[in-house]
Amino acid sequence: MAWFLGLGIAGVVLLALSLVFDGVLEGLFGGVDALDGLFDGWLSLPVIAGFVSMLGFSGAIVMGTTGLGSVGATAVGVPAGAASGWLTYRLSRALLNDRSGAAPRDDDLIGAAGSVVTAIPAGGYGEVLVHRAGQPVKLAAKSPSPVPRGAEIWVEEALSQTAVSVRPVER
Numbered sequence: 001m002a003w004f005l006g007l008g009i010a011g012v013v014l015l016a017l018s019l020v021f022d023g024v025l026e027g028l029f030g031g032v033d034a035l036d037g038l039f040d041g042w043l044s045l046p047v048i049a050g051f052v053s054m055l056g057f058s059g060a061i062v063m064g065t066t067g068l069g070s071v072g073a074t075a076v077g078v079p080a081g082a083a084s085g086w087l088t089y090r091l092s093r094a095l096l097n098d099r100s101g102a103a104p105r106d107d108d109l110i111g112a113a114g115s116v117v118t119a120i121p122a123g124g125y126g127e128v129l130v131h132r133a134g135q136p137v138k139l140a141a142k143s144p145s146p147v148p149r150g151a152e153i154w155v156e157e158a159l160s161q162t163a164v165s166v167r168p169v170e171r
Contacts (some may be wrong), residue, residue, distance in 0.1 A: 014049035
C-alpha cells in the first residue's frame with residue numbers, strides 16, 4: 001500500500017509543479033519532430049499528475065478496504081487514473097478555449113458614446129466618461145474642435161489606453 005500512497009503523493013506534487021512550471025514538459029520535447037503533436041495536452045503535466053495521483057490513491061483505497069492484492073489494486077487504479085487524466089485533459093481544453101472573459105481592447109472603445117466631464121479645448125485635452133465592458137471609465141480626450149462640459153460625444157480613435165480622440169454628437 002505504501003507504493004500506491006507514494007504514487008498518489010507524487011501525483012499531487014507533480015500537479016503542484018505543473019502549476020509552477022507550466023509548459024515545461026512540452027518545452028523539453030518541443031524540438032523533436034517525431035513527438036510533434038504528442039504533447040498537445042494528452043501528455044501535459046496536469047494530465048500525467050491526474051493519472052498518477054488517481055492510480056495511487058485508488059490503488060491504496062482498494063488495498064486498504066478489500067482483500068485484493070497489488071494486482072487487483074492496479075486493475076482498479078489504472079482505469080480510475082485514465083478517467084482522471086481524460087477529465088483533466090477535457091477540463092484544461094475547456095478552460096483554455098474559453099473566450100468569454102476576454103479582456104477589452106483599446107479598439108473596443110471606437111464608436112462608444114459618452115459625455116464630456118472636463119471641457120475639451122480645440123487641439124487640447126479634456127476628460128470624457130465612456131462605458132468600457134459595462135463599466136464607466138474616465139479617459140483623457142482630444143478633439144479638433146472645442147467641446148463643452150456635458151456634451152454628448154462619440155469615440156473616433158483610441159490614442160492610448162487612457163486617451164481617445166472624440167467628436168461631438170450632432171443632432
